[in-house]
Amino acid sequence: MAKNSSARPLMSRIKDNLPIVVISIFSLILFVAIYIEGGNAQIFNTIITGGMWALLAVGLALVFGVMNIPHFAHGESFMIGAYVAYFTFTPMQEYLYTNPNKFLSAIAPLGAILTAGVAGAILGIIIEQLIFAPLRRRTKKDWIMNAFLLTVGISFVLSNGANLVLGPNFRGISRYWDVKAVEIGGAYMSVDRLIAFAISMVTIGALWFFLRRTRVGRAIRAVSQDETGAQLVGINLNFIQTLTFSLATAMASISGASLLFLFQAYPTVGGTPLYYAWYVVMMAGLGNVVGAIIGGFIVALLQTATQLFVAVSWTTVLPTVVMILVLLIAPSGIFGSEVKGVQEQ
Amino acid sequence: MNSGKVAQEQSNSWNKFVEFINKLGFNPLGLALLIIIAVLPTTTPYFQQEYIVRWMIMGAFLAAQSIAFDFTSGYINIVNFGFAALLGVGAYASGIFANTTPFIAVAPGLNPWITIWLGAIVAGLVGFALGILTLRLRGIFAAVMAWFLGIALMGLVNNWTALTRGPLGMNPRKFLETTNNLPYFYIIFTMMIGIYITLKLVTRSHYGLAFKAIGQNLDAARASGINPIRYLVFNFTLSAFFAGFLGGFYAHYFGSLTPSTLMHTSKTVEILAIAYIGGRGSLWGGIAVAFPFVFLIELLRTNFSDLPGLHLVIYGVLMIVIMIYYPGGLAGFYDWIKSKVQRK
Amino acid sequence: MLELKNINAGYDFLQVLWDVSFRVDEGELVALIGPNGAGKSTTLRTIAGLIKLKSGEILFNEKVINDKPTHLISQMGISYVSEKLNLFTGMSVRENLILGAYAIRDKEVQLETLAYIFELFPRLEERKDQLAGTMSGGERKMLAIARGMMSKPQLMLVDEPSLGLQPNLTQDVFSALIQLRERGVTVLLVEQNVNATLSFSDRAYVLEQGKIVMEGPSKEIKANKHVRNAYLGI
Ligand SMILES: Nc1ncnc2c1ncn2[C@@H]1O[C@H](COP(=O)(O)OP(=O)(O)O)[C@@H](O)[C@H]1O
Numbered sequence A: 001m002a003k004n005s006s007a008r009p010l011m012s013r014i015k016d017n018l019p020i021v022v023i024s025i026f027s028l029i030l031f032v033a034i035y036i037e038g039g040n041a042q043i044f045n046t047i048i049t050g051g052m053w054a055l056l057a058v059g060l061a062l063v064f065g066v067m068n069i070p071h072f073a074h075g076e077s078f079m080i081g082a083y084v085a086y087f088t089f090t091p092m093q094e095y096l097y098t099n100p101n102k103f104l105s106a107i108a109p110l111g112a113i114l115t116a117g118v119a120g121a122i123l124g125i126i127i128e129q130l131i132f133a134p135l136r137r138r139t140k141k142d143w144i145m146n147a148f149l150l151t152v153g154i155s156f157v158l159s160n161g162a163n164l165v166l167g168p169n170f171r172g173i174s175r176y177w178d179v180k181a182v183e184i185g186g187a188y189m190s191v192d193r194l195i196a197f198a199i200s201m202v203t204i205g206a207l208w209f210f211l212r213r214t215r216v217g218r219a220i221r222a223v224s225q226d227e228t229g230a231q232l233v234g235i236n237l238n239f240i241q242t243l244t245f246s247l248a249t250a251m252a253s254i255s256g257a258s259l260l261f262l263f264q265a266y267p268t269v270g271g272t273p274l275y276y277a278w279y280v281v282m283m284a285g286l287g288n289v290v291g292a293i294i295g296g297f298i299v300a301l302l303q304t305a306t307q308l309f310v311a312v313s314w315t316t317v318l319p320t321v322v323m324i325l326v327l328l329i330a331p332s333g334i335f336g337s338e339v340k341g342v343q344e345q
Numbered sequence B: 001m002n003s004g005k006v007a008q009e010q011s012n013s014w015n016k017f018v019e020f021i022n023k024l025g026f027n028p029l030g031l032a033l034l035i036i037i038a039v040l041p042t043t044t045p046y047f048q049q050e051y052i053v054r055w056m057i058m059g060a061f062l063a064a065q066s067i068a069f070d071f072t073s074g075y076i077n078i079v080n081f082g083f084a085a086l087l088g089v090g091a092y093a094s095g096i097f098a099n100t101t102p103f104i105a106v107a108p109g110l111n112p113w114i115t116i117w118l119g120a121i122v123a124g125l126v127g128f129a130l131g132i133l134t135l136r137l138r139g140i141f142a143a144v145m146a147w148f149l150g151i152a153l154m155g156l157v158n159n160w161t162a163l164t165r166g167p168l169g170m171n172p173r174k175f176l177e178t179t180n181n182l183p184y185f186y187i188i189f190t191m192m193i194g195i196y197i198t199l200k201l202v203t204r205s206h207y208g209l210a211f212k213a214i215g216q217n218l219d220a221a222r223a224s225g226i227n228p229i230r231y232l233v234f235n236f237t238l239s240a241f242f243a244g245f246l247g248g249f250y251a252h253y254f255g256s257l258t259p260s261t262l263m264h265t266s267k268t269v270e271i272l273a274i275a276y277i278g279g280r281g282s283l284w285g286g287i288a289v290a291f292p293f294v295f296l297i298e299l300l301r302t303n304f305s306d307l308p309g310l311h312l313v314i315y316g317v318l319m320i321v322i323m324i325y326y327p328g329g330l331a332g333f334y335d336w337i338k339s340k341v342q343r344k
Numbered sequence C: 001m002l003e004l005k006n007i008n009a010g011y012d013f014l015q016v017l018w019d020v021s022f023r024v025d026e027g028e029l030v031a032l033i034g035p036n037g038a039g040k041s042t043t044l045r046t047i048a049g050l051i052k053l054k055s056g057e058i059l060f061n062e063k064v065i066n067d068k069p070t071h072l073i074s075q076m077g078i079s080y081v082s083e084k085l086n087l088f089t090g091m092s093v094r095e096n097l098i099l100g101a102y103a104i105r106d107k108e109v110q111l112e113t114l115a116y117i118f119e120l121f122p123r124l125e126e127r128k129d130q131l132a133g134t135m136s137g138g139e140r141k142m143l144a145i146a147r148g149m150m151s152k153p154q155l156m157l158v159d160e161p162s163l164g165l166q167p168n169l170t171q172d173v174f175s176a177l178i179q180l181r182e183r184g185v186t187v188l189l190v191e192q193n194v195n196a197t198l199s200f201s202d203r204a205y206v207l208e209q210g211k212i213v214m215e216g217p218s219k220e221i222k223a224n225k226h227v228r229n230a231y232l233g234i
């Protein structure tokens, strides 16, 4: 009898969390399959890609959770980051070519990536103040859809603007750190990749700490849970929203900068990252920051599996089919979305 | 006295005429402008130039798309982000049927005048599926789902090289043997008017009310006895059908199709911008915006050819400004003027 | 301390408040009563800066506040406990309370206030790690009032704290409000429970259809014939 009573809740708990259970099993199978087919190299590749998508998706989730903005110009923040890193790094590289200096060579890429982050933060402030603040003052009616369309417009302007000013050509670097690849468990990983992964993890960790442990971070979470309540305890909504948007933009820029060796900088480089970031938040649950981190890795698994077992060119088709299935089972994502506004929409 | 009677009779028949065109969704001013657009290319030398006719074709093509797009976004309030992909599906389907007609393998395939309908039906079926898929999703989820589906469709066209030749592109045969563009203008112009009247009649029926109710508040609509499934799916199917129909025109007018120039999300964004600047939920706003727009953009493009994409930036900025400060668009502005005039 | 002068306000096209004027002096507990839909909540929202005025003026400590945003009004010392409570449901009781003291940067003062609040509401201390969203209705009310107190306000606006509570919990809430006054906090209270409210408040205003129709010491209001008929059912 005692056994019975403990078994029942387990079954019903599985039932309640069916999407999570299904996806966990599915991910595990993919993981094993990738390991068998591709070995350590593909597993590391997946983890590194997952970190990348997680960093981007966290920004999207944050902007949606706090501001209710479905951000379609997130890829352009990535693009700006890539450009800024390119234009700060290449002169430094040239200088170091004629004046070799080990210490500076090691630190210059970090400087470029940091600069990109700062540029992204500033861009975020400008966009928020120039576009969303006026809309907020004018009307909050139909906010989600209006905000979404505005981000579509922003994306259009930024990518075409980049094309206008800088032209359509690709600007890339072969690598940030001119050192040999590192061997881990029989697989060779370039230092650039490892550091890009480290940067994404550190950035997510820093954000986590900020949201959980600091006064302003707590205020950001407060705004995402109850806007009116937040104002009533003295939180400046305008400030929090601008800050949030700026943070998300900075994170995407850092991402674009640290992946410059992989993606290069060109006007429409944001398309792929945007697609995957959206993929992650749709699957995990809009506005769910923790879900976005886990989702990043699940999507990377899917992506690697498609590349390994089908073909690279099918990576936009098969995952979409999976996504459709997921959304049919769980219309608001695997981990759900309790963000205000989504339900009312 | 006699002349007074004549005048009265005249005004009577005028009223009847206005009433009649009103039923079809026109007012005298709009109809007059459309007639002017229709006769321009045959009467005015400037508009007889080949490249100007091409611009006019482009204007009508964009206008027709914006009508079909607005039918979904302006009424049930779901932005169909896969619109361009649906158009592409219609274009490819029609092109393939016209060139090779797979399965029954008759070369050179069916007549484009027939396949354009087949393409529309294929796109309509995809739209039907999209409607079913997005049923349980709300607002932004549905928009993103349509976006994903669009990307997947583009991926499919890229990969199904046996049928589509993938990124290399395919060359459907043209409607006409002639190199003259003018007939094509009248084809697309007629299509545009046909689509407008059809969709206007639908939105004027009880369907239109149901669409608006669903768009404003799905739950409230359901509570008041509207079955959203039927209306949502019908709306998506019809909009996709016309998107595919227009895709067929594209295929047999340009005679060249590649996935990225046709089905990319940025193409949807262009249509979205026209529809929103024109005014959501008006259907006609897009027509009024598309023609001057094409001219403006083409003039910018030719005069500032050293600034590639300037026109797109202006486009985007205009769209942002209108969305923040004037969400009613041109149609909203017109209604405002009308109410001012009527009050006087 | 608080003075409303000829307030006209409402929502979009619906005007709710018509020429409303009243004042609350320091140390008072003033009741605002009236039937459902009279505009009591709207009045409090207007004071808190959540609704913009059409005309009129609101003064707090002789300063005009109606042109200020909500968070500044809160920081000036007005705490509004709304009828919806507006708690942060995904956060713990403790975090909700800490956020209540958002404007107080001094950690020590924060913790002192927290200790005092826990003394006043021992139940909240027992539950300090529970998520606000999982608490019972009465506990949430307590938490909302406690959160409102965390900023050490000079004036508290409290909207229907007894709504939906069992009588014994209502009693607890009322005694908390009375304690507030004893600590020198001024209170403007909106209540449906007219009888009880008029017995412990100092003064009262009666709001009907957006207009102040009566005002005076609570005892007099309680004795008034119209009030007895309409609100006390006597
Ligand atoms: N958010 C709102 N939007 C529009 N009208 C509202 C809103 N809130 C309240 N009202 C209307 O304002 C009037 C006063 O409401 P309220 O201030 O809540 O009354 P009370 O608190 O006295 O019961 C009512 O007619 C109500 O319908």
Ligand SMILES: [Mg+2]
Pocket: C040, C041, C042, C083, C160
């Ligand atoms: Mg009320």
